[in-house]
Structures are given as structure tokens and as C-alpha cells.
Amino acid sequence: xxxxxxxxxxxxxxxxxxxxxxxxxxxxxxxxxxxxxxxxxxxxxxxxxxxxxxxxxxxxxxxxxxxxxxxxxxxxxxxxxxxxxxxxxxxxxxxxxxxxxxxxxxxxxxxxxxxxxx
Amino acid sequence: xxxxxxxxxxxxxxxxxxxxxxxxxxxxxxxxxxxxxxxxxxxxxxxxxxxxxxxxxxxxxxxxxxxxxxxxxxxxxxxxxxxxxxxxxxxxxxxxxxxxxxxxxxxxxxxxx
Numbered sequence: 231x232x233x234x235x236x237x238x239x240x241x242x243x244x245x246x247x248x249x250x251x252x253x254x255x256x257x258x259x260x261x262x263x264x265x266x267x268x269x270x271x272x273x274x275x276x277x278x279x280x281x282x283x284x285x286x287x288x289x290x291x292x293x294x295x296x297x298x299x300x301x302x303x304x305x306x307x308x309x310x311x312x313x314x315x316x317x318x319x320x321x322x323x324x325x326x327x328x329x330x331x332x333x334x335x336x337x338x339x340x341x342x343x344x345x346x347x348x
Numbered sequence: 349x350x351x352x353x354x355x356x357x358x359x360x361x362x363x364x365x366x367x368x369x370x371x372x373x374x375x376x377x378x379x380x381x382x383x384x385x386x387x388x389x390x391x392x393x394x395x396x397x398x399x400x401x402x403x404x405x406x407x408x409x410x411x412x413x414x415x416x417x418x419x420x421x422x423x424x425x426x427x428x429x430x431x432x433x434x435x436x437x438x439x440x441x442x443x444x445x446x447x448x449x450x451x452x453x454x455x456x457x458x459x460x461x
Binding site: 280290336338 | 349386388390392397398399400403439441443445448449450451452453454455
């Protein structure tokens with residue numbers, strides 16, 4: 231079955247960096263786009279970024295543009311989210327999720343928690 | 349950017365009764381070339397990731413009970429639960445995937461009255 235497993239979350243100081251990973255299995259990874267969606271504690275869902283199946287196109291929310299970078303390694307069935315210049319408002323559960331460029335978010339991982347605190 | 353607005357923010361419905369959640373987009377999400385609405389609905393229960401319920405505004409995801417239905421076109425959409433069950437208590441979110449950023453609505457909390 232389709233599985234998406236996030237890792238790399240933790241506690242980081244404001245201004246610091248963190249790299250999240252999303253390991254995928256159960257589907258043809260190299261044919262699939264991947265989203266990152268985050269959810270601050272007690273808040274709603276915020277779409278963060280998307281990478282096309284081949285890494286050719288990437289899209290970002292304005293709130294993270296210039297600070298976050300999405301990438302993928304299709305040989306490892308893994309997507310990465312490099313997060314730099316972290317702010318308190320970036321604290322959230324980060325979900326990776328499978329989806330197409332013009333399609334809904336179909337399957338979600340369990341999420342990894344990022345805490346930004348001094 | 350397309351802004352998604354849901355109403356109400358919270359809703360309490362008796363078991364067996366109908367629940368209706370609305371979602372409005374600031375621009376059309378109907379793609380004229382294929383006549384499809386790029387709108388999805390998700391359910392999120394406490395401590396769990398969201399789950400896709402409805403896509404193309406009205407197509408039920410495999411395994412989703414038929415008491416869940418989606419309707420609407422253009423900028424106005426509705427998620428209806430025809431007969432509320434206890435396990436339907438959750439947050440519900442709409443999302444447009446017509447253009448990036450793929451924004452979500454703010455969410456609707458559904459409870460039992």
C-alpha cells in the first residue's frame with residue numbers, strides 16, 4: 231500500500247535550519263508529484279510547496295519562498311524540504327503528500343513536528 | 349492567489365441529521381476546457397493526517413461512504429453528509445487545485461449536537 235514517511239523534525243532555534251525527508255513506497259514514485267503541507271498547533275492546513283514528478287517544476291507558498299527549498303531523489307524514492315531562516319511561525323506538523331500537478335492531494339504521511347524556539 | 353472561505357467555522361448536528369458545509373473560492377476553479385471543478389474536500393480527525401473525501405468537486409474517493417457528497421461549480425461548493433454518524437466528528441477542509449498556491453479553506457469543525 232502507499233506509504234509516505236516523514237522524518238527530520240525537531241527543535242530548532244529561530245534563524246536556524248532543518249532538513250525534512252519524505253520516504254515513499256507502494257507506488258511509482260518517479261511518476262508522482264509530492265506536496266508538503268503544514269499545520270500549526272491548533273490551526274488549519276497550509277499548503278507549503280510542491281515538486282513535479284521529475285523535479286522540473288517547483289512551487290512555493292509566499293510565506294516560505296526564498297527560505298525553503300524542495301528537492302527529490304527518484305533513485306531513493308525520497309523528497310526533501312530544506313528549511314532555512316526558520317521563524318516561530320514555521321512551527322508546525324509538516325506532512326508530505328502524494329498528488330499530481332493538476333490533481334488533489336491523494337495520500338498523506340503521518341507528519342513530522344517542527345518546533346522553533348530559543 | 350485564490351482564497352478559499354468556508355462556512356460555518358463550526359457546526360453541531362444531531363446524529364442521523366444532515367450536515368452541510370460551504371466553501372467559496374475568490375476566483376473560479378472551473379476549467380472551461382474540460383468542464384471540471386478543481387476542488388477537493390478533506391476530513392481530518394484529531395491526531396490524524398487529513399484524508400481525501402471528494403475531488404473534482406463531486407467525485408467520491410474510493411472507500412468513502414455514500415452519505416458524503418459534494419456539489420457546486422465555479423466558485424460555490426458544498427459538502428453534504430446526509431445522515432451524520434458519530435465517526436464523522438472531525439474537521440473538514442476544502443482545497444482548490446486549479447492554480448498554485450493550492451490554498452485550503454480555514455476549516456469547519458463538525459460536532460454532535
